[in-house]
Each structure stands twice: as C-alpha cells, then as structure tokens.
Amino acid sequence: MSTGSPVGSHRVVSPAGALPQAADRLDPDPRIADDEVRIRVERLNLDAASYRQLHTAHGGDGDAIRADVRDIIERRGKMHNPVTGSGGMLIGTVDAVGPRSPLGLKVGQKVATLVSLTLTPLHIDDRLEQWDGRSEQVPTSGHAILFARSIAAVLPDDLPEHLALAVLDVCGAPALVRRVVARRADPATVAVIGAAGKSGSLSLAAARDAGAATVVAVVRDEIEDARLRWAHLADDIVIADATDPLRLARKVDKALDGRGADVTVVCVDVPGCEHGAILSTATGGTIIFFSMATSFSAAALGAEGLAADVEMLIGNGYVPGHAEYALDLIRGNAHLKDLFIDRVGEES
Incomplete structure (x- = not known):
C-alpha cells in the first residue's frame, strides 16, 4: 500500500465516506501503508459494557459468547459490538512499521493500543479457541492495524501484562x-x-x-x-x-x-x-x-x-x-x- 489516510479512512469498506469508528466494515489487510503499523495480536480486552451485554444476551454461555465475538470480528473486520457500539482494546507485539509512521514504535516492542477496537482493523486466525468466553480478556492470535493518528503505549516491564492491559483499558x-x-x-x-x-x-x-x-x-x-x-x-x-x-x-x-x-x-x-x-x-x-x-x-x-x-x-x-x-x-x-x-x- 502507499501512504494512507492518517485517520484510516482508506480502510473503510462500507459505507463510503465514513470514518473507521462509524464504518460497518473495515479492511484488515495485513499489508500496511507507509504510515501504518501492524501489531501481532496476543490478547483483546473487551470493554465492560460490551462484555456484560454479550454475557446477558447468551445467559453466560461461554461458547455462545465466543461464537458471537468471533462472528462480529469476521463480519466487521473489527471488534465493534453492534448493540452497545463499543469494543475495547488489545495488546500485542509490533510486527511491522511503515517508514512514514509517526507513532515512534519499533518492531518487537510489546504494546497496548489506546484506541478503541471499534476503529481498529482486526483479523483473528485462531477462531478464539484459546478463550472460554467467560472473561473480558480474550487470548487470541491475529493482527491489527494502527493508523498515523492512532495511539499505543509500550507495556511496562514492572507489571504483569494482563494487569497492565486492564489498567490501560480505562486509563x-x-x-x-x-x-x-x-x-x-x-x-x-x-x-x-x-x-x-x-x-x-x-x-x-x-x-x-x-x-x-x-x-x-x-x-x-x-x-x-x-x-x-x-x-x-x-x-x-x-x-x-x-x-x-x-x-x-x-x-x-x-x-x-x-x-x-x-x-x-x-x-x-x-x-x-x-x-x-x-x-x-x-x-x-x-x-x-x-x-x-x-x-x-x-x-x-x-x-x-x-x-x-x-x-x-x-x-x-x-x-x-x-x-x-x-x-x-x-x-x-x-x-x-x-x-x-x-x-x-x-x-x-
């Protein structure tokens, strides 16, 4: 890809003219634009309102919750709960950095995204099989894309990853x-x-x-x-x-x-x-x-x-x-x- 829009509008599949958060579907193509960053995803953190809605809708059935979240991601190219309008955030390792990315990230850094999953192009490749559907934190494998105006924080060395993820989710x-x-x-x-x-x-x-x-x-x-x-x-x-x-x-x-x-x-x-x-x-x-x-x-x-x-x-x-x-x-x-x-x- 060439240089994309700094706000990610080039990743919008539909509707035309929408920004990523308001889009029905995003394109999570792993090929990055010159100003994008690709993250190898290791864990999602669903926001509390979204997880509560999913838990209630499926009566606490972990398999059904997992299937619903998997369907949302595969259908929308992002984790954007259509009922609550919310998503969450993720942690992973920087996999590729475009030469014009202004985020200052380096390949190999472990990071947490500080922008919502509702506007983050996301692809999972393990069908969420590592997750039992019974918690807000979702171990998984896949990739996500950050734009030039996205925000991410390098994870601290002095705190466990799952603890840092929980804190950064609501920082x-x-x-x-x-x-x-x-x-x-x-x-x-x-x-x-x-x-x-x-x-x-x-x-x-x-x-x-x-x-x-x-x-x-x-x-x-x-x-x-x-x-x-x-x-x-x-x-x-x-x-x-x-x-x-x-x-x-x-x-x-x-x-x-x-x-x-x-x-x-x-x-x-x-x-x-x-x-x-x-x-x-x-x-x-x-x-x-x-x-x-x-x-x-x-x-x-x-x-x-x-x-x-x-x-x-x-x-x-x-x-x-x-x-x-x-x-x-x-x-x-x-x-x-x-x-x-x-x-x-x-x-x-």
Missing part, C-alpha cells in the same frame, strides 16, 4: 477526573458511581490525588462495599442501585451532609444511570460519564427536565499523559494494585 478515566477536580477553585466533593470497577477505583484514587475534600464511593452490594473498605480508597461508601435515581441521590446527599457532589463520576456499565447522577450533583457541579452504556440524550434531556445547572462531560478515553498516570497510580498505591490483581487475576 482515560483517572486522568480526566484529576483534571476536573484539580481545576476547581475549592477542594471538591466527589462521588464515583460504580466505584468498585476498574475505571471507578482508578477514579477514586485520582480524586484523592487531585486533592478532593471528600470522596464517596457508590457500589451495588455488600461484596463491593467490603472490597473497597479494605482498599481504603474512599472516605465513605454508599450501597445503592445506580438506576434508582431518587434513592441514589438521597444516599449521596446524606453522605455529603445534605448536598450533592461537586463532581460526579459515572462508571456503571449498565444503562439507566443518567438521572441518578444528575440528582446526585450539586448546582454548578460537573458530571463525567465514562460508561459506554450511557444514553447521552437521556442525560441531556433529563438535566433539562430537572432544571439542573450541571456541566456534563463525555469521557472520551484520551487525555495527554493518561497511560503513564494510570500506571503510576497503580504503582504508588498497594491497595489499588491489589484490588486490580484480585479482579483481573480471575480473567488472566
């Missing part, structure tokens, strides 16, 4: 939380909804790191409550159903002495959490939506209908320096690291 969350909390004039109160998950626990640590006055973790049950109390990542922990807006708001208000949070972070991988987040946020506060299960129309219209003067941000997964910051949080907090190991150890 945009803590970086944006740090930015939003740190820019407020006074120390902020922060509520993280879905705090026991990967992005949630990192967001708790980032809020603390940014100087939050109070950090409240919202979890779904006693098991998650016990896990976070052991990790000491929050000042208070609230057990609440994030899809029950009135009860959620009452519990968050109580934890914050009668007022909503200055910053509310939504990391729940199920739909229907928008209104509860709005009601849990103080006037003039900020809501950061990180979940791919979020309905942004429900959030916008709900805030309007509730006459809520709140700023709402979409966590787009990219903040400059986000990968190293997330890894440094893990390195610097033994409890957070153990929490991640406990979670991904079952998925490795």
Whole structure:
C-alpha cells in the first residue's frame, strides 16, 4: 500500500465516506501503508459494557459468547459490538512499521493500543479457541492495524501484562477526573458511581490525588462495599442501585451532609444511570460519564427536565499523559494494585 489516510479512512469498506469508528466494515489487510503499523495480536480486552451485554444476551454461555465475538470480528473486520457500539482494546507485539509512521514504535516492542477496537482493523486466525468466553480478556492470535493518528503505549516491564492491559483499558478515566477536580477553585466533593470497577477505583484514587475534600464511593452490594473498605480508597461508601435515581441521590446527599457532589463520576456499565447522577450533583457541579452504556440524550434531556445547572462531560478515553498516570497510580498505591490483581487475576 502507499501512504494512507492518517485517520484510516482508506480502510473503510462500507459505507463510503465514513470514518473507521462509524464504518460497518473495515479492511484488515495485513499489508500496511507507509504510515501504518501492524501489531501481532496476543490478547483483546473487551470493554465492560460490551462484555456484560454479550454475557446477558447468551445467559453466560461461554461458547455462545465466543461464537458471537468471533462472528462480529469476521463480519466487521473489527471488534465493534453492534448493540452497545463499543469494543475495547488489545495488546500485542509490533510486527511491522511503515517508514512514514509517526507513532515512534519499533518492531518487537510489546504494546497496548489506546484506541478503541471499534476503529481498529482486526483479523483473528485462531477462531478464539484459546478463550472460554467467560472473561473480558480474550487470548487470541491475529493482527491489527494502527493508523498515523492512532495511539499505543509500550507495556511496562514492572507489571504483569494482563494487569497492565486492564489498567490501560480505562486509563482515560483517572486522568480526566484529576483534571476536573484539580481545576476547581475549592477542594471538591466527589462521588464515583460504580466505584468498585476498574475505571471507578482508578477514579477514586485520582480524586484523592487531585486533592478532593471528600470522596464517596457508590457500589451495588455488600461484596463491593467490603472490597473497597479494605482498599481504603474512599472516605465513605454508599450501597445503592445506580438506576434508582431518587434513592441514589438521597444516599449521596446524606453522605455529603445534605448536598450533592461537586463532581460526579459515572462508571456503571449498565444503562439507566443518567438521572441518578444528575440528582446526585450539586448546582454548578460537573458530571463525567465514562460508561459506554450511557444514553447521552437521556442525560441531556433529563438535566433539562430537572432544571439542573450541571456541566456534563463525555469521557472520551484520551487525555495527554493518561497511560503513564494510570500506571503510576497503580504503582504508588498497594491497595489499588491489589484490588486490580484480585479482579483481573480471575480473567488472566
């Protein structure tokens, strides 16, 4: 191939004129353009919302989940769940680098892609036979293509690969939380909804790191409550159903002495959490939506209908320096690291 489009539009099979993320199908031809990079894929990490949808749709049947994911990749030339609209990311080894690639990668480097699988040309050659369909992390063999405007991080030597993959999958969350909390004039109160998950626990640590006055973790049950109390990542922990807006708001208000949070972070991988987040946020506060299960129309219209003067941000997964910051949080907090190991150890 000659030099391609830096955003990968030359890889779009259909529809004509679409960018890779919005495309129905991509071309994962292993021959690279002058500004592309080919990765030998070793493991995929499905995003939480996508895996939950697949697990629910197939009643937890691992064989059926595996068959569905394999069909999506083979049919679309990428891992782009048509129900959730989300994908995940991957790790692998740099296999070939075009002479005009600006990514600075070298053949033989082990890397994690920091762009979504929904826009990454992907081919698998093992029919996912190494995966039992029962975890978000998918060992596999194949290749993927990075464009000139893609992002990738060289995997660190001091962390296990499956742990680094889990951290890098959600590294945009803590970086944006740090930015939003740190820019407020006074120390902020922060509520993280879905705090026991990967992005949630990192967001708790980032809020603390940014100087939050109070950090409240919202979890779904006693098991998650016990896990976070052991990790000491929050000042208070609230057990609440994030899809029950009135009860959620009452519990968050109580934890914050009668007022909503200055910053509310939504990391729940199920739909229907928008209104509860709005009601849990103080006037003039900020809501950061990180979940791919979020309905942004429900959030916008709900805030309007509730006459809520709140700023709402979409966590787009990219903040400059986000990968190293997330890894440094893990390195610097033994409890957070153990929490991640406990979670991904079952998925490795």
